[in-house]
Amino acid sequence: MKKFFLKLKFCVLACAVVLGSAHAQTSATAPIRILVGAPAGGTTDTMARTLAQAMGQQLGRVVVVENKPGAGGNLAADMVAKAAPDGNTLLMSFTSHAINASLYPSLPFDPIKDFTPLTMVSTSPSVLVAHPSLPVKNVADLVKLAKEKPGQLNFAIGALGSSLHLAGDSFKMKAGVFIVNIPYRGTAPAVQDVLAGQVELMFAAVGNAQAHIKAGKLRALGVTSPKRLPAFPDVQAIGETLPGYESSAWFGLFAPGRMNPDLAKRLSDAARVAIQTPDVKRRIESEGAIPAGNSPQEFSKFVEAEIVRWRSVVQYSGAKPE
Template identity: 80%
Template sequence: MSCLRYLRVGCLLAGLAATCAWAQSVSPTAPVRILVGAPAGGSTDTMARAVAHAMGQQLGRTVVVENRPGAGGNLAAEAVARAAPDGQTLLMSFTSHAINASLYPRLPFDPVKDFTPLTMVSTSPSVLVAHPSLPANNVAELVALAKAKPGQLNFAIGALGSSLHLAGEAFKLKAGVFIVNIPYRGTAPAVQDVLAGQVELMFAAVGNVQQHLRAGKLKALGVTSPHRLAALPDVPAIADTLPGFESSAWFGLFGPAKMPPDLLRTWSDAARAAVQSPDVRRRIEAEGATAVGNSPQDFARFVVADIARWREVVKFSGAKPE
């Protein structure tokens, strides 16, 4: 047998041994942890908890959610990137996983190479809302107003570097307008100041402003999805006025890199079945989001493309990590 053949056989045996070692080191009764890089009660946490219970039923295992907020989701992501690829530690991440690749000069992990995508859980378009006093009732009128009054209109920003912040930057880039950002520490105070008329505009998750739209305390100018949303059927897509505009948050489940193929298939199948279950779909839709549950391959391709898509917007915005 040639040296090359010996080397190939040796590598194959080493890989099998590593896989067996992972399998032997994991207790079949040990809980699976889904780390969330955001506080309890937010959309990412809600998605994780909805999927965890249903995924546990699919696997016949206990699946628990552990919140590790901080650094725009990077603390939780780093912990998963460094975890053993044995399926015991997963990550429920969100749009910042792609945004942070450009927003942070250095990350302690590679957002593509250090993770195994399992499935995209959901997508969540946002809505551009305004205080009722704003003399613009649609996107075309807003663009005209912003061009007539450059720097005199303001966007409330719940978190710098977030998908909602960058939706505003993408809007300004696409429309060729200058609107000033007013940053807040959280979505709630940003919404409150738009309700009070202190700030004219903001991009917001549908679930965070739907009640105010119904009450007439805010008005919706457009949604960030390519087409109208079932939750807001009377609100046109921004893309109707600015062709090609789209900006949706997404939530997805990852494992560490180098998960064995059989394990990847089992965990991905369980996650996808969980996402498509009626109870989980209802909880996702209650958040103003749309359930996805795509394949690991499709999700992996999406992440690579999304990192490239946000790079231009981050550069245009000049945003820096908080």
């Protein structure tokens, strides 16, 4: 009988080893999911899909993108925060990851502790545009006019609490002017009303405004990047007139918190190599964005600083979740 139980124990242990090995193999070969807290077709979705294939080639794995829009990106973020830190579930997030920390009274996750930042994928400066009928040529002209006519000029806002909304409020804080926000349900109708002259001003993504600027339907007054952009060499950086002003959207790759540092480095390295491949760089730049690819440590410090930076702007704006 004793020999029987010894044999049984050996069989159980052997089965456990085989099953454990099979599970590890399944986990290592299963598709990596990148969750996106925005609908398909938007810039965040495009960034994720641009990165997925090239990153998968680096890892020798299939990488798929799943859209989980809702609550300003918080739905997807919550799913990743609660996922196992095994490298199979990642998050492509954007500036709202930092903004939401102040915009929402409470979140079901900690935007710092519950995530492992892997790398910044890209940054996306915006451009301050005006309808051509507005008698201003640059930022200095706009500040002068806004001070002469407080509350008589308007900013079109594609989404309350978005990076573009807060770019405008940062501008007003720096310039000391009062310009009224006109909220819209989406960027497209906001752009259309500025094109039609119904609203005078807007902060727009470069990709959304570039064709209209070249066609003379919108006038570019300034860009939100620290320096002038190659796409608009004659358009000043707003910081040239308002020192210290900068407001770029960013897109970054996160993993669940408590991830093994070696695994985090492997995922980060794969993403960073993918970002620098010519095809990926070209596609990122076609969206009016600038490829990045910093280290996990650099990205972590950046996210923490962004949460602090946006807090005062959110408080100034009085923005509430939609």
